Amino acid sequence: MLRVSLLRDLSFGYVPAGAPSAGAPRDTGVFEVLGPANDEVEVVFALPTTMTSAAGALPLDFDATSAAFSGAQSGADRLPFDPRQRQRFRIPPSGRFLLFIAPRSTAPRQQPPGHYRASVIIFVTAAP
Secondary structure, three states, X not given: OXXXXXXXXXXXXXXXXXXXXXXXXXXXXXXXXXXXXXXXXXXXXXXXXXXXXXXXXXXXXXXXXXXXXXOOOOOOOOEEEOOOOOEEEEOOOOOEEEEEEOOEEOXXXXXXXXXXXXXXXXXXXXXX
């Protein structure tokens, strides 16, 4: 049986409007995946294109290094991957691995301040 849990929410904190470089998350989102050791799983993310609030929308950008896999259950051995693509991973002997997600965002110069939200959805299934 597979189980996925959210260990830490993704949080941007303050994103300056019109900054020349994209804003990086203050806290990377972390998911824990538990399952039978050595089983292969398929991971698919449903990714938002924006964060929204009553003030409007703020664009999100996911790229080839916006996610990472860790079989050692830490950040020390993170292997980057593209969350826009279906991925396969083997569950380590511990029966646990971590997935990290960290998109970027650039606020346009006229972006109203506010609390913006979006949902990242993860699907983990036994690989066929």
